[in-house]
Amino acid sequence: MTKPHSASAEEESLKLVEDFVGALTHALDSLGYVWPNTLLDNYRLWSSNHLQRAVAGFAFLRRRGLVDSSRFLIRPAIEMMIRVEAARQHRDLFYRIAHAEHRQDKHLLRIADQHQLQAYDGAQSEKIWEQFSDAFKKDFPTIPIPNVDERLTIEYLAEKAELKSFYDSHYRIYSRYTHGALHASTGNLDKATKPEDNRIMAICALVALDNLISLGAKSPNHGDLVKRLRRICPGEQEPNAP
Numbered sequence: 001m002t003k004p005h006s007a008s009a010e011e012e013s014l015k016l017v018e019d020f021v022g023a024l025t026h027a028l029d030s031l032g033y034v035w036p037n038t039l040l041d042n043y044r045l046w047s048s049n050h051l052q053r054a055v056a057g058f059a060f061l062r063r064r065g066l067v068d069s070s071r072f073l074i075r076p077a078i079e080m081m082i083r084v085e086a087a088r089q090h091r092d093l094f095y096r097i098a099h100a101e102h103r104q105d106k107h108l109l110r111i112a113d114q115h116q117l118q119a120y121d122g123a124q125s126e127k128i129w130e131q132f133s134d135a136f137k138k139d140f141p142t143i144p145i146p147n148v149d150e151r152l153t154i155e156y157l158a159e160k161a162e163l164k165s166f167y168d169s170h171y172r173i174y175s176r177y178t179h180g181a182l183h184a185s186t187g188n189l190d191k192a193t194k195p196e197d198n199r200i201m202a203i204c205a206l207v208a209l210d211n212l213i214s215l216g217a218k219s220p221n222h223g224d225l226v227k228r229l230r231r232i233c234p235g236e237q238e239p240n241a242p
Contacts, residue, residue: 005195013198013232016225017059020205023225024052027209027217036215038139039132040087040094044211047084051077051208058201068187071197075174077204078166079154084211085161085239092146093160095136099148102129163239170200199233207239214242 028049036042054077061070087094106125113120137145158167173193176184183189206229213219 009195009232010198013202014059014062016202016228016232017055017198017205018063019221019228020202020209020225021052021056021059023219023221024048024055024205024209024212027212027219028052030218031212031216034216039098039135040091040139041215043087043094043098044084045215047080047087048208048211051080051084051204054080055201055205055208062198067194067197071174071177071193074197074200075171075178077201078171078174081204081207081239082154082158082161082163082167082171085163085207086157088211088242089162089240090160091140091143093152093157095133095143096146096148096152097157098132098136099129100152102132161239166200170196174200199229202229203233203239210239210241 031045036045054073058070058073058077061067061073083097087097102125106120106122109118109120109125112118133145136143154171155164155167158164158171173189176189177193206226209217209219209222209225213222
């Protein structure tokens with residue numbers, strides 16, 4: 001994973017990330033108030049919007065020299081990229097992702113209710129889930145409702161999305177920063193990660209941009225961005241475009 005990373009390489013790759021932020025902003029704006037018709041496309045839209053925020057925050061911190069702070073945004077971006085690609089490629093996984101979030105939301109809202117932070121209405125929560133499930137069946141009538149009892153891991157989603165290499169390398173190493181591992185906190189991992197920081201965020205941004213384009217968004221400089229990304233990431237795996 002370790003590669004030379006000069007000041008000029010940092011500037012070139014960071015500028016690419018910043019240009020991706022601009023392209024994502026333009027793409028989102030170009031959609032206006034035309035919202036997708038299906039649950040899955042809405043999920044892809046909001047996930048891409050979420051990725052835009054992460055990439056924009058990363059670029060903002062990086063440009064101001066807050067390199068260590070910027071790394072905290074990398075693993076969440078990779079995870080969102082994996083989730084949206086798994087959902088896009090496998091409709092049944094979209095259902096399982098939604099149910100896993102529903103189950104976790106119920107757990108957290110119960111805790112909030114116990115601490116008198118927010119009232120929890122279990123009946124309303126189940127009603128919302130039933131509405132989602134009914135809408136899913138309407139959108140995808142030929143997709144069998146999957147088993148939601150099995151634990152859904154990000155590793156499994158990465159494998160199904162054909163992004164296992166990202167999980168095994170980038171996701172795992174940036175998790176060390178997220179969880180405050182000693183080697184990450186002391187900078188012992190920086191030599192391996194510094195050349196990758198901007199590149200992996202650019203790849204996450206490309207996934208978001210491709211999803212937005214497939215939903216009807218405009219991106220006049222998409223081709224140029226892809227060429228520049230391939231130049232700074234020779235041989236790197238690129239997720240399949242929608």
